[in-house]
Amino acid sequence: MQVEVNPNEDTEWNDILRQHGIIPEKPKDPEPLIQEALIAAEHRAHENRLEDKDIDELDALEDEEDEDFLQQYRQKRLAELSTLQQTSLFNQVYPLQKVDYAREVTEASNSAFVLVNLTSQGANVESRVLTELWRQLATKFGDIKFCEIRADMCIEGYPEKNTPTILVYKDTEIKRQLITLRELNGPRTKVEDLEKLLVDLGALKESDVRLKKRSDSMDDYRNAGDDELNVEDYDDDWD
Template sequence: MEMPDMPVNVPIDDPNADTEWNDILRKHGVIPEKPPSPTAFIEEALDEARRLAHENRLEHKDLDELAELEDEEEDAFLEQYRQKRFQELSAINSASVYNQVYHLQKPDYSKDVTEASHKAYIVVLLTSSQGTNAESAILIEIWRQLAQRFGDVKFCQMRADLCIEGYPEKNTPTVLVYRDGDIRKQLVTLRELRGTHTNAADIERLLVDIGAIRQDDQRLPRKAAETDIRQGNIRGGKTNAGDDDDSDWD
């Protein structure tokens, strides 16, 4: 005589324990499979981080630093990075056609900004209309510094009321970033940054975030660039107010 199907109470002491009895229960679907241990994933991530760190150990060194490593690295490997640095520097020099702050006139705004943005990133600073705005004064100086260093980005400046009639003084300074005919970023005053403590490094980070400057650009302060890349790798799931000298992106 067949026995009717009836639920059976299976004794389970610890469903996560590695026992022969639990293996039988898992095989028959009585208890679920154990979740994989995170230890293996952590070890794998650490191994990958070590591998990437070794492979990229020369990634952010300039030509002088590469020359100092001639006795430590293989010639072919070192030459590969030398050529890469030369190519990067050549591309930067070829694209560096601005290298100054351009003072805009309203009749030429479309040509000098909107149309020009099809060739490069255009960063427009609309300053205080009254000339008494502390944040505007800070950005005017930062614009001068960055325009000289990043000649492939066009830094422009204009009084807000001459650009937009009746533009509220409380909204100055305003930063507009153009690319391919569109505004890609708008910053109204420095409240999104660090107010009157904003420095060149804060604007550099902004330009990196929107893609106007590459994250590994050699013109960025070394410590700042390396820190940002490490943080970017972590955020991406990979384990791999001050003076201008104070350029760490804290």
């Protein structure tokens, strides 16, 4: 008569069968591993609790944190700021002429990300929105080159309904293109939407200190985005 064996039971007979490879080893209880992972995650979170703090916020924690621990993060923030200052070469929107496109965009993308805004010549609301956001991003992220050219001056017969078009260059190649702001948030696109795009592209790191803070003027702009856009107030830089 065949005796059925439950391989998960803790019995002396099962131990003998396991030793001889007749039945598989009893599955390990996952709870200790889960508990260990949770403790490790909690420890990492505690160790990294100052990762998103800037210099002023670190100074405000002097009475709460160990001074040596704070100093490590101060030095790290200062090093990050120094690197950003050294790589901030652009800090403005570069208006393009077609004849200069290869030099100013394609060749320049060997040393930095270059983003081109193919904008509209008319009262295109999304073009107006992106032109304003382009200025804000160029000022904030000086290590990325932001360019702008009227679409029909760059590509003959380019349809206005496809503007604005964003072209992202790196190492002389187009890495991404967005036709209109539909993939972002349409006419309600905000700086945060474009910052997320830059992170996804690898042009910015998620830990970039410049992503941590929002100025009052940026908050005002976001609030203004909820109001109706007055296209007649738009000054076309290309006229």
